[in-house]
Structure formats: structure tokens, C-alpha cells
Amino acid sequence: MKLFYAPGACSVGIHILLEEIGEPYEAAAINLREGDQFRPAFRALNPKSKVPALVREDGSLLTEFPAIAFWLARSHPAAKLLADDIETQTRALEAMEYVTATVHMQGFSRLLHPERFAPGEADVERVVARGREIVAAGFQAFDQALADKEYLLGAFSIADAALFFVEFWGVRRLGMTLPSNLAAHFDRILARPAVGRVLQREGL
Secondary structure, three states: OEEEEOOOOOHHHHHHHHHHHOOOOEEEEOOOOOOHHHOHHHHHHOOOOOOOEEEOOOOOEEEOHHHHHHHHHHHOHHHOOOOOOHHHHHHHHHHHHHHHHHHHHHHHHHHHOHHHOOOOHHHHHHHHHHHHHHHHHHHHHHHHHOOOOOOOOOOOOHHHHHHHHHHHHHHHHOOOOOOHHHHHHHHHHHOOHHHHHHHHHOOO
């Protein structure tokens, strides 16, 4: 397997899952700031021009965080990244969708790249404020979900890898203070050996 990632991007969650699985894989960094994702070589591989992107053993490409995470978990059951019952699997997909489609794309995208949402300079402040509202609502929902458990689904899973990357952005990139249950979850994920290896490799 070969993972195309950008240091500190949402792909860090997939990078962590690959380390948790413990099987050999390659990792190739894509410099988003330099526009590597739009260069012909990468676009020929992934016309979506985004990360994460995973080339599987058969040469096929898999994209989108929830899809890659689900496939990794189901194709490597020994890693115990997702339980077999349909309810747990459904809840994992629900959590990952909320992280990626709402907290990430609607919330953090407004905070980190307000110019993409603001028609003009006068609108930037409102865009950022809306981003903060979306992220705060997401963090509150996940904080409540973690009120009586260490991980979202009871044991570490693909859902926690997704939640981790937005926690990481909040704390390390924007200096946010996480709600108490979420802060404990963040520290718990940081303490995992696989996570430490990934953060070191990505220079984070």
C-alpha cells in the first residue's frame, strides 16, 4: 500500500490507521502549499487533487477519508479498528461523516481559509465567526458522546482517528481549549505509540 498525504492535513488520521495496522506501507508527502496536488503526475493518479489517497496492493486507488478508513478496518480485521456488528459500523460512519463533511469542510475550512467563503474583505469576519460556531457545535457534540467512555465506540476505532485530526487542528494550529472529555480523548490518542510515530514522521 502507498499513502499520499500532506503533513498535518486530514490524511494524518489515515496515516495513523496504517501505523495501527502494523503492516508495511509507503508514505509519500504532497506539498499542498506548493500545489503538488495539481501537478500532472499526481492528477494522473488522483484527478480529485486531494489527500488522503491510498494505492492498494492491486494498484487501485481509494480516496475520501471515510472510505479509506472503512476499507482499512474491514480488510485488516486483526487490527481491531472496527467491530463486526452493523450498529457499531454505522455509528463509525456517522461520526466520520460529521467530522469530515461538517466540522472539517464547513467549520475549519472557514477558519483556515476564510477567503474561499467571503465575497469580499468585509465578509471575512462573519465567515470566521460562522466557522467558530460550527466547530464549537461539533466539539460539543463529540464531548457529550465521550461523556462515559474513553473512545467514541468504546474501543479505539477509525472514528477516533477522524476525530483526532480536528482536535489536533484545534489545539495545535489554532490554540483552542477543548471541552474536558474531548481534551482527555485528545491526550489519550496522543499517547498511542502509532500516533507518536506518525507525528514524528510528518514533522508535527
